[in-house]
Amino acid sequence: MxxxxxxIAVAIAxxxxxxxxxxxxxxxxxxxxxxxxxxxxxxxxxxxxxxDNYRGIFAQQDYASFALNSIVISLATTLLMLLLAVPAAxxxxxxxxxxxxxxxxxxxxxxxxxxxxxxxxxxxxARDLHLLDTLTALVIVNTLSNLPIAVWMLxxxxxxxxxxxIEASRIDGANVLQTIFLVLxxxxxxxxxxTSLLSIILCWNEAFWSLNLSAxxxxxxxxxxxxxxxxxxxxxxxxxxxxxxxxxxxxxxxxISQRQLVRGLTFGAVK
Amino acid sequence: MRHHxxxxxxxxxxxxxxxxxxxxxxxxxxxxxxxxxxVNNSQMVEMQKLSTQWEKETxxxxxxxxxxxxxxRQRVTTDIATHGGQFDILTIGxxxxxxxxxxxxxxxxxxxxASYDMNDVFPSVREALSANGKLYAVPFYAESSxxxxxxxxxxxxxxxxxxxxxxxxxxxxxxxxxxxxHEQYGICLRGKPGWGENxxxxxxxxxxxxxxxxxxxxxxxxxxxxxxxxxxxxxxxxHKYGPPGANSNGFNENQALFATGxxxxxxxxxxxxxxxxDRKQSQVAxxxxxxxxxxxxxPNGAHWFWSWALAIPESSKNVAVAKSFLQWSTSRAYIETVxxxxxxxxxxxxxxxxxxxxxxxxxxxxFADFVKNAIMTADLNHPTAEKVPYTGIQxxxxxxxxxxxxxxxxxxxxxxxxxxSVDDALKEAQASVAATMQQAGYTQ
Numbered sequence: 001m002x003x004x005x006x007x008i009a010v011a012i013a014x015x016x017x018x019x020x021x022x023x024x025x026x027x028x029x030x031x032x033x034x035x036x037x038x039x040x041x042x043x044x045x046x047x048x049x050x051x052d053n054y055r056g057i058f059a060q061q062d063y064a065s066f067a068l069n070s071i072v073i074s075l076a077t078t079l080l081m082l083l084l085a086v087p088a089a090x091x092x093x094x095x096x097x098x099x100x101x102x103x104x105x106x107x108x109x110x111x112x113x114x115x116x117x118x119x120x121x122x123x124x125x126a127r128d129l130h131l132l133d134t135l136t137a138l139v140i141v142n143t144l145s146n147l148p149i150a151v152w153m154l155x156x157x158x159x160x161x162x163x164x165x166i167e168a169s170r171i172d173g174a175n176v177l178q179t180i181f182l183v184l185x186x187x188x189x190x191x192x193x194x195t196s197l198l199s200i201i202l203c204w205n206e207a208f209w210s211l212n213l214s215a216x217x218x219x220x221x222x223x224x225x226x227x228x229x230x231x232x233x234x235x236x237x238x239x240x241x242x243x244x245x246x247x248x249x250x251x252x253x254x255x256i257s258q259r260q261l262v263r264g265l266t267f268g269a270v271k
Numbered sequence: 272m273r274h275h276x277x278x279x280x281x282x283x284x285x286x287x288x289x290x291x292x293x294x295x296x297x298x299x300x301x302x303x304x305x306x307x308x309x310v311n312n313s314q315m316v317e318m319q320k321l322s323t324q325w326e327k328e329t330x331x332x333x334x335x336x337x338x339x340x341x342x343x344r345q346r347v348t349t350d351i352a353t354h355g356g357q358f359d360i361l362t363i364g365x366x367x368x369x370x371x372x373x374x375x376x377x378x379x380x381x382x383x384x385a386s387y388d389m390n391d392v393f394p395s396v397r398e399a400l401s402a403n404g405k406l407y408a409v410p411f412y413a414e415s416s417x418x419x420x421x422x423x424x425x426x427x428x429x430x431x432x433x434x435x436x437x438x439x440x441x442x443x444x445x446x447x448x449x450x451x452x453h454e455q456y457g458i459c460l461r462g463k464p465g466w467g468e469n470x471x472x473x474x475x476x477x478x479x480x481x482x483x484x485x486x487x488x489x490x491x492x493x494x495x496x497x498x499x500x501x502x503x504x505x506x507x508x509x510h511k512y513g514p515p516g517a518n519s520n521g522f523n524e525n526q527a528l529f530a531t532g533x534x535x536x537x538x539x540x541x542x543x544x545x546x547x548x549d550r551k552q553s554q555v556a557x558x559x560x561x562x563x564x565x566x567x568x569x570p571n572g573a574h575w576f577w578s579w580a581l582a583i584p585e586s587s588k589n590v591a592v593a594k595s596f597l598q599w600s601t602s603r604a605y606i607e608t609v610x611x612x613x614x615x616x617x618x619x620x621x622x623x624x625x626x627x628x629x630x631x632x633x634x635x636x637x638f639a640d641f642v643k644n645a646i647m648t649a650d651l652n653h654p655t656a657e658k659v660p661y662t663g664i665q666x667x668x669x670x671x672x673x674x675x676x677x678x679x680x681x682x683x684x685x686x687x688x689x690x691x692s693v694d695d696a697l698k699e700a701q702a703s704v705a706a707t708m709q710q711a712g713y714t715q
């Protein structure tokens with residue numbers, strides 16, 4: 001690539017990065033402003049920062065409890081989802097049937113159904129099983145919701161693995177579980193990792209089911225944010241502070257694991 | 272799609288059962304723990320803070336679920352309609368209370384002890400929270416609507432705001448006080464679509480222009496001259512003298528615009544006064560004044576009535592404890608505690624006569640008497656000049672109104688942004704409301 005197009009490409013990449021970063025930076029700034037400063041026109045870039053919003057939040061809500069629920073839901077969902085998705089994707093990738101492709105498409109099509117369309121049946125099921133306001137209900141619903149994406153991702157990764165290796169392991173006497181755990185999974189570890197990371201991020205950001213199926217005991221950080229939006233009065237600064245607290249853990253997590261995530265998402269892309 | 276939904280239902284059932292066995296339930300409540308669903312406004316936050324006193328006094332415990340208003344409404348409706356039993360106390364409005372009361376979704380609150388002094392609660396507020404003669408919620412605070420204006424700008428321009436302004440006068444004032452070069456707008460009004468947003472204000476405007484939502488046989492009346500005049504007046508005034516992007520401005524946005532000095536006039540909820548008079552939050556605290564909501568042709572329904580109230584759903588398993596909390600949190604003593612603890616401007620307004628007899632409150636809140644009169648004169652049973660089969664000023668107290676109001680609100684917002692004409696917006700609105708009313712069985 002000659003220098004001019006490269007410079008343009010770099011400039012576009014920077015512009016895109018800044019556009020993505022700006023709302024987050026603005027939210028961070030707003031979280032240290034007073035309510036009047038947060039709505040000032042023209043907007044304030046230089047001001048005396050205050051920690052009042054953070055103090056108010058910790059006085060008003062039990063942040064740790066919401067954060068712990070988010071962590072438990074994200075990890076438990078990811079674990080349960082992998083337990084179901086790995087065997088499903090394995091069977092579809094290495095032992096496809098006549099309808100495997102249709103099945104995959106059908107699974108993906110369930111993602112096109114708006115969640116609110118199944119709110120009442122899911123709510124009634126949760127009520128009858130005494131699972132309202134429990135982490136169990138949110139883990140199950142999130143697992144169901146993310147399963148199609150996980151199966152698709154894992155199916156794609158598994159398909160990139162030479163079938164001969166699987167057959168060779170079976171000839172050498174490995175059973176199905178040994179083939180999956182000792183042969184296949186080490187080969188597709190970046191794929192498993194990126195699927196898991198994506199699942200954790202999706203669960204962390206999930207709001208619809210969290211707001212509808214939880215009340216107090218199982219409420220995660222998305223419900224925490226919702227509690228700071230007010231029908232009357234000024235609330236942008238405090239809401240910004242709540243949002244910073246809600247996304248901080250997943251941002252740090254994403255930052256640490258970004259290399260693994262990118263590696264997994266580009267796995268097999270340059271074959 | 273139906274097969275997919277069915278499939279999901281079956282899968283969900285199986286997995287929920289399996290998951291339930293695997294992970295167990297994390298919800299564990301005792302008999303003396305109640306769950307309260309509420310909104311995040313200053314009065315409710317105050318109640319949350321002070322409720323530790325009630326917990327100490329009674330030994331009971333409260334789990335708070337604080338949600339954004341629309342999320343709360345949807346969340347609570349799902350729970351109450353399915354008898355989910357997630358909440359022991361709900362924060363609901365004067366719109367939902369009679370509807371839910373008639374459907375036996377709420378516990379009747381008649382029979383409170385004499386010490387509660389139910390007669391101290393304004394009769395009009397009690398009536399708004401009753402159905403079939405039974406009280407279904409107790410008011411936490413109540414509000415009406417009036418006109419805020421900047422007395423410094425009026426003085427500078429040599430204008431005088433009357434005690435009962437007419438809409439023609441408001442328009443003239445708005446014209447004279449608009450200075451777009453300095454981001455000063457003559458009038459700020461709600462434009463964000465929604466039954467509780469732009470339609471709350473527009474309903475009062477239509478009422479005072481002599482319009483109504485339905486005739487006595489529930490036939491929609493949106494394509495009438497009164498609606499045309501009211502909506503055309505609103506859009507013309509907003510285009511000429513309103514702030515840019517008004518279609519995204521609701522109560523909060525307009526309050527922020529007024530508090531930062533960008534509005535000469537603002538017609539909205541009386542509950543906005545506390546913040547505008549607060550020097551810590553308002554840049555115009557010493558310049559704000561108020562007067563009655565304007566009138567166009569008739570006085571009926573020119574200012575609204577709203578109350579946030581506390582109710583107990585029928586599905587609650589802790590009715591006695593919940594009632595005890597209701598009596599404490601809406602009592603005369605509670606209001607006095609708030610006044611002494613956090614100042615008299617932040618006490619829940621509009622609910623009790625005794626609040627308006629308290630000299631400390633009257634001294635701290637110059638708007639107090641005006642708010643009381645606005646609430647007392649807001650007539651929910653006669654919101655329009657012509658007869659109507661419904662109650663409610665800025666809403667129609669029927670279950671279908673949330674959907675109807677929001678749809679019509681979106682069409683009027685479309686006319687405000689210039690996507691369609693007023694004629695087209697009202698024609699579409701009329702057809703849409705007529706179809707909904709027919710489907711719901713109100714008309715043939």
